[in-house]
C-alpha cells in the first residue's frame with residue numbers, strides 16, 4: 001500500500017459512541033485522530049506516559065517505540081497499544097479509554113431517504129434507507145443508530161440488519177401496538193420520505209473470530225447478527241459459526257431464506273431455529289436454550305453473541321451456569337421493543 005492510501009480506524013469510546021477516521025500507514029493513530037478533530041486522551045505523545053493506552057480489538061499495526069512503563073510486554077501481548085506511537089497495517093478497531101464527550105466528539109448525524117418498506121411477516125417490517133453521504137457512515141457489524149421517527153418528537157434505536165459494506169442500510173422492526181416507529185411504518189411511510197439518525201453506537205459488534213462463535217437471536221434481535229453474517233461473507237471465518245434463532249410464534253419468523261443463503265456462502269456457518277408457541281409447525285418448539293448443549297457451546301471455548309429481550313439473556317446465562325460452562329466471551333445486547341437499549345457487557 002502506498003503512503004497516500006489509508007486504513008479505516010474505528011475509535012470506540014466508553015459510552016459506545018464510535019467514530020471512524022482515515023489513517024495512513026505512515027502516520028500514527030493519534031495524528032489521524034487530531035486531524036479528524038477527535039481528542040483521544042494524550043499527554044507525552046512520545047510513548048512514555050501511557051495516557052493514550054487503548055485496546056486493539058482487530059487489525060494489525062506497528063506498535064512503534066515506547067518504554068516499558070508506558071506499555072508492558074504483557075499488555076502488548078493482550079492487545080493493548082499506544083495510539084501516539086502505533087501506525088496501522090490494516091483497518092483497526094480500537095477501544096479508547098475515555099467517553100466521546102471527553103474526546104470532544106459525539107455521535108455523527110446523518111440524513112437519508114426512505115428507499116423501501118418491506119413487510120416480512122404480520123409482526124415484522126424491514127425498512128431500507130439511501131444515506132445521503134454513505135461514505136461518511138462507517139459502522140461495525142452489530143452496531144445501532146438512533147433514528148428520529150418522522151412526524152414525531154421521538155427517536156428509536158435500531159441495529160443495522162445490513163452489512164457495513166452494503167450501499168443501502170436496513171433495519172428490522174417488530175410492530176408494536178401504539179409504537180412510534182410502528183405507527184409511522186404501517187400508516188404513513190412513503191418511499192422518498194426524509195429521515196435523520198445519529199450514530200453508530202454500541203459495543204455489541206463482531207470481534208475477530210479466534211475460536212468458534214455461537215450467535216443467539218431473539219425475534220428482531222436477528223438484525224445485528226445478519227449484519228455480522230454479511231461481514232463474514234467478505235471475511236470468511238476460520239472457525240465454525242452457529243446461529244440459533246428463537247421467536248415467540250410462527251408469525252415472527254423472518255429471513256430464514258437469507259440464513260439459508262448465508263449457509264451456502266459462509267464456510268462453516270450453520271443455523272437452527274425454534275418457536276416458543278407449542279402449536280407452531282416448527283421442528284423445534286421452545287426456547288434457544290433447548291438447542292444449547294455442551295457441543296454447541298464447544299465446552300466453553302466459544303464466543304457468544306446474543307441479541308434479544310432481557311429474559312432471554314438471563315435464561316441463556318442461567319442455562320450455561322446449569323451446564324457448568326463459562327464461555328470465553330459472552331457479549332449481549334438486551335432490547336425491548338420501545339425502550340432504550342441496555343449496553344453490552346463482555347463477561
Ligand code: FES
Pocket residue numbers: 041042043044045046047048049050051052053070082083084085
Ligand atoms: Fe504518552 Fe501515548 S501519550 S504514551
